Amino acid sequence: MDAALDEQTCCLNGVSSFHLDTEFVDQILEVGCARTDNFYTIEPAVIRPRGSNVVCPQTQKLGSSYVDALSGPEHVGNSDYMLSYSWGYQVGDVVSALSHHCQKKNHDPKSTYFWICCLCINQHRVIEVRERGDEIPFEEFRAAFRSRVRGIGKVLALMAPWDRPVYVTRAWCVFELFTAISDESCRLTVVMPPSEVVKFCGSIANTGALTSYLWSALEQLDLETAQASVASDKDMILQIVRDGVGLESLNQVVRQRLLSWLAEAxxxxxxxxxxxxxxxxxxxxxxxxxxxxxxxxxxxxDDACTLLSASIDTAFTPSEEGTIEKANLWRVVGKNYDYLGQNEAAAEAFQKALGILRQLNQLESHDGAAVLTCVAANLQEMGRMEEALANYEQAWEIRQVCGLERSLDASDLLAMMGVAECKLGSSAGLQHAQQAKTLRIQLGQLNSPHGAHVLQQLGLCHFMLGDIQAAIVEFDESKAILEKTSSLQTPQGASVLQRAARCFCKLGDAQRELELLWEARKLLEDAEQLHSKSGVLVLLDLGSALLDAREDAEAKKVLELAEQICSEKGIDGSVSDLVQERLKVLRKTRYCIIS
Structure with missing residues (x-):
């Protein structure tokens, strides 16, 4: 919303989807405008003129809002939704998005009404206020805004285009989204025009297109650098936020919601x-x-497991031979098993991927290197470090032969290989991990969850070599990137806190160690991921730290919960074994946990 508020905002009447699709669009075309024009263009040509000769019911003056100039239940009624959008959007995109929403929800377009600021605020009064040079009192602005969101109760946030939405660059849009998220009584839905849905779906099948967009777009979302047509509007919004949750907190909440929406979509x-x-x-x-x-x-x-299980038969039709795409699918299936702590099942999936690539004579390729990297990580999880390093080295040799040593996947491989080398006492480990970070920086891709993972691996190398302060620096930078990309509330976020906690244990700061481990546990609980392999690893360290703090009863609860999770989730291998060891010998050293 880019217009100043006035007393008209208390009216919650909205326009129907039917009206927008028919009469509204017809008016736009009649005056020589087009569906591709934005709301700045059509406001003086269509919106304001519609109410020019109508008395405003609130002020009793000539000149009403667009919605107050309508009549009949097929055109106007009490709003079901508030639309959060930018005036810079194409009118056709807004109209089609709302029509598409009605179709998806089985709503009758003739009785589903939308509160849209340009149509529901009296633009005649807005112009009068601006021409007088007056400003609306701050508290009136704030109260009117809140009452509208709460009065309607359902907000639609319109994203277009999906891969670089204008929405996240507008101060009003970001603030409206945050307000909707923060109000427990308000339901938020993110929508796209049908044309953007098609493009979005196409990106899913385009390797790397979806994820590469996500991290760059989310990193750039910042209310302080967002724009507003009226400078005073942005000043008011910033004042509200600074007096409340703070700018960074708002940015984090909005980023997280957008990321979750895209993943759900x-x-x-x-x-x-x-x-x-x-x-x-x-x-x-x-x-x-x-x-x-x-x-x-x-x-x-778990969602990934559901999707992968449902799609295996679809991807592997009886009449088709193995392909690189199918090998990659088996690789992802294996990764998912690894994340779930089912190492043997993961190893089996990776071998299927390798088998397909060997049949195609494609082992010495990017895809072959990617599978071998996963095989190595799986072996590392099972404590077979020499075999793991051999597979990492084979993957690196393939990348060098194929000229693929300057890629993002190469950076990930170097970092993981570096950790394996450090664990085996090789001096090359730290160098490889540092090389991985440098490569990410050179490629302009450090500020992503993958970049944060590389920093964690580098920090782990420093930790194993005894440079605790250097490790903390890398873990802190990794955490900052995860916060910036709304990825802290994930198993990866919990992992970086867990590793930082180990550093403070080494430094003798038991209080800070416990604080970080409790924080890691809470992150996983909030993300509903405590009952996972990542949760077990955090609980193991937390249980050990509690034992050191002489909180034996609490430690017992934590370790028994870890045992329960291993049983219910089928977590096998060294992680499960460690849980049993800790319960038998409660003071066993924590640092034998797999990193």
Whole structure:
């Protein structure tokens, strides 16, 4: 919303989807405008003129809002939704998005009404106020805004275009979204125009397109740098936020909601397409792999498992031979098993991926290196460090032979190989991990969850070599990136806090160690991911720290919860074994936990 508020905002009447699709669009075309014009263009040509000869019911003056100039239940009624959007959007996108929303929800377009600021605020009064040079009192502005959101109770946030939405660059939009998220009585739904839904769905099947957009777009979302048509509007918004939750907190909440929405949209669309047969063969394998990778980054391993399980038969039709896309799908299936703590099942999936690549004579390729990297990580999880390093080295050799040593995947490989080398006492480990960070910086891709993972690996190398302060620096930088990309409330976020806690234990700061471990546990609880392998690892360290603090009863509860999670989730291997060891010998050293 870019217009100043006035007393008219107390009226919650809205326009119907039917009216927008018919009479509203017809008026736009009649005056020589087009569906591709934005609201700044059509406001003086269509919106204001509609109410010019109508008495405003609130002020009793000539000149009403657009909505007050309408009559009949097919056109106007009490708003069901408030639309949060930018005046810079194309009118056709807004109209089609609301029509599409009605279709999806089985709403009658003739009796579903939307509160849209440009149509529901009296623009005649807005112009009068501006021409007088007056400003609306701050508290009146704030009260009117809150009453509208709470009075309607349901907000639609319109994103267009999906990969670079104008929405996140507008101060009003960001603030409206935050207000809707923060109000427990308000339900928020993010919507897109149908044309953008098509593009979004296409991006899911385009390797890397979805995830590469996410981190760059979320990193740039910042209320302080957002724009507003009226400077005083932004000043008011910033004042509200600074007096309340603070700018960074607002940014974090909004980023997290947008990220969750995109993940949910990708998951729902992928499941729907697989169920309907819209995705088959290689296209299914690619789309499912991309969506599962995004779900992994958010710690939604169970959702990823559901999607992967449902799509295996769709991707592997009896009449088709193995392809690179199907090998990659098996790789992602294996990664998901690893995240769930089912190491043996993961190893089996990785071997299927390798088998397909060998049949295709494609082992020495980017895809072959990617699978070997996963095989190595799986072996590392099971404590088979020499075998793990051999697979990391083979993957690195392939990347060098194929000229793929300057890529994002190469950076991830170097960091993981560095940790394995440090664990085996090789001096090359730290150098490789530092090289991984440098490569990310050179490629302009450090500020992403993958970049944060590289920093965690580098910090772990410093930790194993005894440079605790250097490790803390890397962990802190990793945490900052996860916060910036709204990825802290994930298993990865909990992991960086857990590793930082180990540093403070080494420094003798038991209080800070416990604070970080409790924080890591809370992150996982809030993300509903405590009952996972990541949760067990955090609980193991927390239980040990509590024992050191002589809080034996609390430590016992924590470790027994870890045992319960291992049992209910089928977590096998060294993680489960450690839980049993800790319960038998409660004071066993914590640092043998797999990093």
């Amino acid at each position: 990708a998951y729902a669309e992928c499941c729907d397409q697989v169920a309907k047969g819209g995705l088959r063969g290689d296209s299914a394998a690619t789309a499912v792999s991309e969506t599962a990778n995004l779900l992994h980054r958010l710690g939604k391993f």
